[in-house]
Structure formats: C-alpha cells, structure tokens
Amino acid sequence: GAVVSQHPSRVICKSGTSVKIECRSLDFQATTMFWYRQFPKQSLMLMATSNEGSKATYEQGVEKDKFLINHASLTLSTLTVTSAHPEDSSFYICSARAMGGGADTQYFGPGTRLTVL
C-alpha cells in the first residue's frame, strides 16, 4: 500500500531556531503534498498545498515566510519552520496525493511533534 513517512517524528528546539520537517512518499509518486497542523484535541487545519516544481499555495492566515515549503521532487516535500517560537509548538502532519488521484488517494504521514522551548 501507499506509505508516507515523516522525519523527524519528534523535535525539540530553542526559540529562534529553524526546524525542517521532511515528508516522503515511499512507494508512489505524489504530484501534490499537503501540510496540516493539529493542535491538541483539535482537528487538522490545512496550512498549505505544494505541487512538485511550483510554489506552494498557502491557506489564509498562514505566513509563507514563516512556514517555508519546498516540493523538489515527486517523492519529497519539506516544511521549514523559521525562527520558531513557543506558539509554533504543534503536531504537523503531511499527506501525499498520488498522481492523477482524487481526494481519496491522499495518504497521511505519521506526523511530527514540534516543541519550541
């Protein structure tokens, strides 16, 4: 089956530093990857949609300079949280949509828990 991995699974960093999270589709090509943020006991909120080889599309209220997204290949997208602050602490989840697929071919990664001290 389709598998999406995220690395790291957990990261703790100091305020002001930048953190990079990787999202990989392991056995399929994903032209589109999505980045979500999930606060404790809350739902997933879409942050941005990234298409391979083009700029990401950010949802309203998400700072593009704060959350840098790069989708350099059909199997890898990265989210960089720049100058992280404690309020950026959250669970970040990526998903990858198979080439030519609809919403139901969106496969989710296990998530990355970011804690900013």
Next chain:
Amino acid sequence: AQRVTQPEKLLSVFKGAPVELKCNYSYSGSPELFWYVQYSRQRLQLLLRHISRESIKGFTADLNKGETSFHLKKPFAQEEDSAMYYCALSGHNAGNMLTFGGGTRLMVKP
C-alpha cells in the same frame, strides 16, 4: 466556502451498543464525503467514502443531501472501535482538497 461540523467531541458507549457519529456539511455543489479514523498513536487513515457505498469494519455512512449530513453508523460497537473519527469533505471547487470536521472521540467501554 466548504465546512464540516461534527457536533460531538466525545461519544461514549458500551460494547455492543449502536453507534452514530454525526457529521453535517455545507458546500455549494456536489461534494465527496469521507470518514477518516485515527487509532491511538497511529496515523490518520481513510475509513470509508460515500461514493463507494461500502461497509468497512461494520461501519456505514449514507449521504443525505436534503439534510446535508453524512452520519457514521455501526449497529454493535466493539472496544477496538475506540478512536478519533474525522468527517471530511472534498469539492471540485477547491481542487479536491480535504476539509476536516473537528473530530469525535469514540470510547467503547467493556
């Protein structure tokens, strides 16, 4: 704009009891509706989709366009059904992106 509402944050039932997790949506068009499940310490995974009209793990969901609902049902809950359940909507107007409801935590007690 598309929106998904799950009115119950927590639903607690005894093993063997019927379960209904409510989901209502708003969308100007013909949406696709899904239920996702997240078991403890596992990733989000698709449970079922309305277009398939399938029963997965004993769960079914019927799209009611008149009531704009897509409630998830199971006649006899099992302890292993305990998880977070998310209703989600996808619309062609929004590039097939998923919009999630707030989620309902189902607890099945022995």
